[in-house]
Structure formats: structure tokens, C-alpha cells
Amino acid sequence: MAMAWRAAPRAAARLLLGRRGIASCIDPSTGLTEDQKEFQKVALDFAAKEMAPYMAEWDEKEIFPVETMRKAAQLGFGGIYVKPDVGGSGLSRLDTSIIFEALSTGCTSTTAYMSIHNMCVWMIDTFGNEEQRRRFCPSLCSMEKFASYCLTEPGSGSDAASLLTSAQRKGDTYILNGSKAFISGGGDTDVYVVMCRTGGPGPKGISCLVLEKGMPGLSFGKKEKKVGWNSQPTRAVIFEDCVVPVSNRLGAEGQGFNIAMQGLNGGRINIASCSLGAAHASVLLAQEHLTVRKQFGEPLASNQICNQALQMHGGYGYLKDYAVQQFVRDIRVHQILEGTNEVMRMIVARNLLQG
16 A cells, blocks of 8 residues: 555545544535535545555556546446436536546546546547447446547647648548647557548548557557656557548547537536645645644644645655645646646636627
């Protein structure tokens, strides 16, 4: 068992489960319905028992915790906002945010991958035809299989409409060439939701294909070494004359950019929820530390010397034995993926100006 959650972190986990009081200003159950409180309790309990004790080990050894995620799927967390007829839980986006926020208190990195997986399943459920929904969604909702979202390329990040991966149609197939960068789960997952260019430049030339691991011409780059998010592998996904049936296209040709952006609209909320969960856990860790650690003859809580959870831990916050440093590392990438902070501000401003 990992050593990150020792005395103080275990106390924080108890706080998350409500066995001790939580300051009302950060009580995550405020304003929720009884059903939502139940979802939250189940997710918090799972996070504390099945994720938090292993969070540091998964990070240090770069373990992709497949079996733990399959346990989460048994609770309905593999297809949270996917329709029930294909194995989903059929919950709302708000319910989903509550669940991801709670799960993230146990391991932000693993929860963030689960949020991407959920986004991919939703895209297939929403934009796929009946045959596609029934072929892909049940095994993804159960997390028998795992999914990756393939939009970003080495030369196109925030400017997704400029992607270059091409799909040339030949009869009943597409011949796919190009590569995707920074793909969460890449190489370890089974299903790849890929945005590619079937038409001219710009967003209207983009289509969406669903690929399966093992297709000829589909390969993967080396596993990236990252600052955080180490419980999920990240690799380039490479297409070299990769043959994909036309029947694996989601929606019509040219609809891919719209599909990608609608997926991200939910994915961005999911990642924000993961950040909130990490912040909540960090506050509780700091709260516990400040009441135990003493300086100048009194608890640190009596000395207002500091304004961030890791800073509050002092030198201990820089040690891997203390979970707060991992939360800091794991959420740093949230300022980049699913659209950088700058892009997020632009989207919010645009919506405000539209009234």
C-alpha cells in the first residue's frame, strides 16, 4: 500500500466521508438533492477506500488502475451520462460533475481519465447510429474496454480546426494517415474516437471515426514521462495507411468538428469538477496538518502565514509522503487540456457577449 496517505491524510479521508465535521463553507453536499447526495456519498466512499490508499503508488509506478476503474463501472461510473439502453447510468451533467468531484478526492489523475472515457462513450451514444451504439457502448460503460479521445496533433492544439490527419475514402473504407499527440490512455485503451480531415480546410472538412486497437496501420509512440497524471499513460497515436470501415464513422462527413466540440463542452466541465475535488481534498489535508503541526508553541492554524494548501504544509508539502504535492502536480495540466485557460476565458466571454 502506498505511503502517501499516512496519519493526516487518513484523517482527511474520514472527513470526506463525513465521520468528522466539515466546515460548512466547503461542504460539497450543500444544495444537492437527496439522490445527488447519495451519488456523492457512494463516490466519496469509493474514492476513500479504493483510490486514495493507492494514489501515490499508481503515481510512482505509473500504474493504469484498470481493475479499480472496472469496480467503479460496477457502480455506474463508466457511462454516467450515457443512455441506459446501452448500459449507461442516464444521469444529468450536474450529477456527473458531483460524481467526478467526489472521485477526484481519491485520485485526480485516474478520475480525469475516467472523465475522458465517459466523454468518448457519450459521443458514440449521442452521434452514433443504433448499430454503433450497441456495438461499442455496453463494453465501454462496463469498462471491459476503455476509450481515448484523439483530437490534438503535434501542430494543432487549441486551433483544432487546423488538424491535418487525413482520411481518404476508398469504397467502403477510409485510409487514415497522420498522428495525434498527448492522447490519454493511448496504447493501453481499446477504442479511439478520432477527428480527421475528409474534406477541405477548416472545421467543415473534419469527420469523426471510431477506431479499434489492432486495426492494421494503427500504432503508438513511446509512453511520455509527465509531471503528473501518471496513473494514466499518454502516447502519440499514429496512423499509417490505417484502413477504417466507413461504418465506423460517427455522423455525416463534415460533422466531426461539431461532434468534437460538443464532446469537449461536457469534458471541460468534467475536468473542472476534477479540479474542485482535488482542491477540496487539499484543503482538508491542509486543515488537518495545521491543527497538528506546531510552530512557536502553538498550532500553525493560529499563525496566518500562508494561503495555499501545499504552502501551508511547509517543507512537508514538497515530500512525496504527503498527498498534497500529488494533487498539485495532477491538476496543473488542467490549465492546458480540454482548451487552455486562455481559450476557456475566450469561450466564456463570447457566450456572455451573445447574451
